[in-house]
Structures are given as structure tokens and as C-alpha cells.
Amino acid sequence: MEMINEWNSRKSISSLCNEWKKERPQFPKQNLLFLLYNVEGLNTHVADVDLLLSNYQPHICILTGVGAAIRKQIKFPNYHAISQPGTNSFGGVIILYQFHIECKVVEKDLNFLMIKLTSNHDDIHIGAIYVPPNSLPPFQLLSKYQNKSFYIFGDFNAKHINWGCKMNNTSGVHLLNWFESTGNEIIAPTKPTSKRSDAIIDFGITHDAKGWNTEVLTEGTSDHFPILFQSPIGKIEDAYFTKTNWKLFKFFLLLVHEYWMSLIYNLDEQTFFSLFSSFLSSLRDKCSIYENATKYRAPWPPELVLLARSVNKAKRSYRRNKTDTKLQYYLSLKEIFIDQRTKFLYEKREQKVKWIAHGHNLWKFAKPSFHVYSPQFKGIKNGSEIITENTKIVEILANYFEKHFHEPEYDKSNSEHLLAIERFNQIEYTPNMPLEPITMNEVQLEWKKFKPKKSSDSVGTSAFILKQLPEQYLGIITVLFNKCATKGNFFEE
Structure with a gap:
């Protein structure tokens, strides 16, 4: 209208x-946004992670407490995943990073993963860590990045009154001593990160915590709250x-x-x-x-997300009070969820196959798999000599095309040349x-x-x-x- x-x-x-x-909008620049979440077993909390990625779109997501899902290599759209197993059933870490971010793995160890990415022409190290209860942080690994720009996030299971806990534990005391001896700092939320206590055990450590902002999200069905970390570093450009x-x-x-x-x-x-x-x-x-x-991309349909949460809730209820009634209720919900999810994925796959079969869409799907090969330019051949110097190549090409587009030179004593020029002039001046x-x-x-x-x-x-x-x-x-x-x-x- x-x-x-x-x-x-x-x-x-x-x-x-x-x-x-x-x-066209100018490419806005954003500081790197991190999401840290102890998923308490990724197999039962895929829907939570899917929803968090959809709603907040962090550049990098660190998942701890992944568990047996490490072996399944669960994928999330628009994110690459790097995983590292742990030492127990609730160990293991995964780093998810958006497709347009380039990074490489620097170090892997049990419950520890370090990657390096370039932002603003500077190399920064991003780490994921899970420290099991009653264990000390792996200071021998952390100290390797002492003189570098590093940011390590995870579940440290370390408590200390210095970062808002009501009591100290052995891991927290050792970690504070390490901070004081190395000069490193903590990036800690202001609210508890565990649902089972008032402790702040999910946080980050870095060489410089200045300019960082944190937010504890009251979402998810895990026994830990997800945390957003807004950083002052690393600007990523978005395309439109x-x-x-x-x-x-x-x-x-x-x-x-x-x-x-x-x-x-x-x-x-x-x-x-x-x-x-x-x-x-x-x-x-x-x-x-x-x-x-x-x-x-849009997450699962709302009814499927709600059903997944109901399954997780029923499972937790059964774990607290193991009765046959709660077990049957959990298994029936799980069966319904699996059927609905299978139906949703099947319909999505069928729509894609139908789209591929229509017209020439097959080549839109297959074309990225084919790469045109262009041989490397090694120079221009002039007689028996191969010239590789840029200025000489430009000069030769300029002389060639200047002569090519110049008015033709002809032999005035050649009758064929004279006839051709005469016909050309007739065509040129024809109305x-x-x-x-x-x-x-x-x-x-x-x-x-x-x-x-x-x-x-x-x-x-x-x-x-x-x-x-x-x-x-x-x-x-x-x-x-x-x-x-x-x-x-x-x-x-």
C-alpha cells in the first residue's frame, strides 16, 4: 500500500x-561473544544447546561435561566443532565456532582443548577445560600460555570467596595462588553458575580481564546455568x-x-x-x-523443543526417585520424542531431495564439490625467454594491445590492401x-x-x-x- x-x-x-x-549496509564490527555451558551430558541436552545457539548466536561456544556424546560427533548448523574426550562419564569438552571464523588446534589433552584464531591481525588462544570434582586444575598446561594472549573457559570446580563463593575448597585455593604468582586474572560471573549450590565454578581465566562482561542465563535443563561472555577483543565482520x-x-x-x-x-x-x-x-x-x-537457521519446531525438555525433566525426576512409574513415564516420553524427531528430520530430508530433483537444482547442490583448476602463472614467454618481472610483463602486454587496436598499417603498393581499405571506408561512411x-x-x-x-x-x-x-x-x-x-x-x- x-x-x-x-x-x-x-x-x-x-x-x-x-x-x-x-x-548495502556497511559491515558492522562486533566483539567476540562467548557462550560457556556445562551440559551435564550432551546426549540429553542437544535441544538446550540448539536453542541457545539460535537465540544468542555466539561466535564461540564452549561445552563442558559433554560425556559419551563425544563419540557421536553431534553437529550444529553454522558451527564447526572440535572435541576432546575426558577422564570420566561427565568429562570431555567441545568448542563450537562459526563457519566464517578460521582457527586451528594448538593442543589437546584429557578434558583440555586449546585453539588459536586470528582477530584484528593478532593471534589469540581460546581454551576449553573441565576439572573433575576433587581434582586440581592442570597448571602444567595452563602455564604454557603465560606470555601469550589466552582465554580459557570451563568448569573448574574451584570455589573461593574471592570470586563470590561462600566457602573455599582445595582447588580454589591452589587456583588463587596460581593467579598471584603468575599475574593472571579471572573472568567470573557475579551470580552462581551451579543450580545445586550457590557456587561460582564456571568461569574463565586470562592474562587480562579488563573490559569483559558476563551474564548468567536462567535457561536450560542442565544442573549448570549457561554463561555469556562479551569480550573487548577480536572484531568479526558480518556480511549481508x-x-x-x-x-x-x-x-x-x-x-x-x-x-x-x-x-x-x-x-x-x-x-x-x-x-x-x-x-x-x-x-x-x-x-x-x-x-x-x-x-x-531456525531451531527445531517449538513443540519438539518442548517435548525434548519434558523428556529431560522426566529423566531427572526418575534419577531423584527411581520408581517403576517414573521410569515408564520417562521411557514413553522418550519414545514419543524420538518418533517426532525422526519424522521431522525425514520430512526435512524429503523436502531437500524434492528441491534437488526440481529443474537444475542438482547442480546448485553439487557445484560446490567441483573446483576449477587454474595452473599457476609462471611468467610470459617472449621468444625462448620466460619473463617473470611484473614491470616487463606489463610493458610487453601494453605494447601488444596498443598495436592490436591501432589503425591497421597497409602496403600502398599492394592492390589487395588498397581494395580492402576502400571497402572499409565505404562501410564506415554508409548512412x-x-x-x-x-x-x-x-x-x-x-x-x-x-x-x-x-x-x-x-x-x-x-x-x-x-x-x-x-x-x-x-x-x-x-x-x-x-x-x-x-x-x-x-x-x-
Whole structure:
């Protein structure tokens, strides 16, 4: 309705195009966002992690207490995963990082994982750790990164009044002594991270804790709360893509078809071509929005997430009070959940197969698997010599093309050369000759042949946009072509 009102207002097409034109958003820079979560066995809390990743979209997620799920290699969309087993059934850590982040594994040990990534041209070390209860942190591993930029997050099971606990334990005392001797610092939340006590045992350690912000999230069904860490370091650039409502684009063109049909007869071909091209480009922008390319896909359906939480709740209830009634209730809920999840994944897979089978979508799916090989450029051959110096290569190519596009040199004593030059001059000075008019059927036939390529011209139109035009506009294209053909000098102006 807004577009129709703007079209009916007393504005020129040029001013309307300027208003509808959109600039691609600048890439905003964000500081790295971390998520730390002790999942108390990932097999039973996949839905929790899926929902957290969808809602908060952290750049890096550290999961501790993963358990037997390490062997299954559970995957989350838009995230790469690196895992490391632990020493007990609730040990093991996983680091999830977004696809556009590049990193490599530096060190692996039981319940410990260290990766290195580059941000703002600086290398930083990100670690995940799980310290089992009644155990000391592996100081021999932590001390290796003493003189480096490092950030290690995990469940330390270390309590001390210095970071908000009500009591100290042996692990907490040793960790505080290590801080004092090395000068390293703690990144600790201000609220308890364990649901079973008031202790803060999930936190991070670093060489510099200045500028960090933490937030304890009251979500999830694990016995630990997930924690968000907003860092002052590492800026990640987001990319955007254009999402166009082509149905709206075509509908609006149908509404204004009669206007453009009348305009083609009242304007010269040059003016109409420029105005119509600008209008198509601006209309595409008006019908488009810019989406974040790293936006996480939608999670499971709400009913499936609710069912997964009900299964986890029933399992925890059975663990606290092991009765046959609670066991049967848990097993029945689990069976229903598995059936619903299998049905959801099957329908999703079938939709993908159906999409692949339609038209030429198979190549959209398979094309990324094929890589064009281009041999390495080793220089340019000049006679028997291979020249590799850049300035000499540019000079040779410039001389070649300057001669290639220069007026031809001919032998004035050669009759064949003189005849060719005479015919060329006759063609050059021949007056413009109109072409035969084309029919709409010919235009429609060619219209179906050309490929909808997305590369745009100077005003922002492309073959893909032209391919979206309703069939009624083929009459306008026919009239425009015939006007150009009659005049015979369209491309000379």
C-alpha cells in the first residue's frame, strides 16, 4: 500500500527512484561473544544447546561435561566443532565456532582443548577445560600460555570467596595462588553458575580481564546455568545478502504496466531506456531487505523443543526417585520424542531431495564439490625467454594491445590492401540503415533463451531482473527494439 501511495503521489520517476534506492549496509564490527555451558551430558541436552545457539548466536561456544556424546560427533548448523574426550562419564569438552571464523588446534589433552584464531591481525588462544570434582586444575598446561594472549573457559570446580563463593575448597585455593604468582586474572560471573549450590565454578581465566562482561542465563535443563561472555577483543565482520520479494516485484510491475506502455510511445528510445532501467533497479531495492549472512537457521519446531525438555525433566525426576512409574513415564516420553524427531528430520530430508530433483537444482547442490583448476602463472614467454618481472610483463602486454587496436598499417603498393581499405571506408561512411521490425513472438522466443545472470550493469539492472518481468512487458520491449532499429544509431549516442 505504501508503494502504491508513493507511486500515485506527484513525484517524478527520477525522484521516486532516488527514494527507493537502498545502499548495502556497511559491515558492522562486533566483539567476540562467548557462550560457556556445562551440559551435564550432551546426549540429553542437544535441544538446550540448539536453542541457545539460535537465540544468542555466539561466535564461540564452549561445552563442558559433554560425556559419551563425544563419540557421536553431534553437529550444529553454522558451527564447526572440535572435541576432546575426558577422564570420566561427565568429562570431555567441545568448542563450537562459526563457519566464517578460521582457527586451528594448538593442543589437546584429557578434558583440555586449546585453539588459536586470528582477530584484528593478532593471534589469540581460546581454551576449553573441565576439572573433575576433587581434582586440581592442570597448571602444567595452563602455564604454557603465560606470555601469550589466552582465554580459557570451563568448569573448574574451584570455589573461593574471592570470586563470590561462600566457602573455599582445595582447588580454589591452589587456583588463587596460581593467579598471584603468575599475574593472571579471572573472568567470573557475579551470580552462581551451579543450580545445586550457590557456587561460582564456571568461569574463565586470562592474562587480562579488563573490559569483559558476563551474564548468567536462567535457561536450560542442565544442573549448570549457561554463561555469556562479551569480550573487548577480536572484531568479526558480518556480511549481508539481498533478500528480494519477487512476487511483490512482479505484482507492482503489473499494476504500472499501462503507464510504461503509454510512455514508450511518448519518449525517445534513449530517455525511455535510461528511465526504465533506473526504475527496475530501484523497484528491486524497494522490494528487498538485507539479511545477515551468518544468521543462524531456525531451531527445531517449538513443540519438539518442548517435548525434548519434558523428556529431560522426566529423566531427572526418575534419577531423584527411581520408581517403576517414573521410569515408564520417562521411557514413553522418550519414545514419543524420538518418533517426532525422526519424522521431522525425514520430512526435512524429503523436502531437500524434492528441491534437488526440481529443474537444475542438482547442480546448485553439487557445484560446490567441483573446483576449477587454474595452473599457476609462471611468467610470459617472449621468444625462448620466460619473463617473470611484473614491470616487463606489463610493458610487453601494453605494447601488444596498443598495436592490436591501432589503425591497421597497409602496403600502398599492394592492390589487395588498397581494395580492402576502400571497402572499409565505404562501410564506415554508409548512412544508418534501419533493420526490419521484429515481432513479439520473436522477442518471446529470445527471452526464453537467455540465461538469468546476476551480474549488473552501471545502473544496477541485470539479466536476472529482466527475466522477472511479467509477459505483458514483452510488448514494451518489442516497441523499444523497433524504435532503436528504425533509427539505427542507438548505441552511438
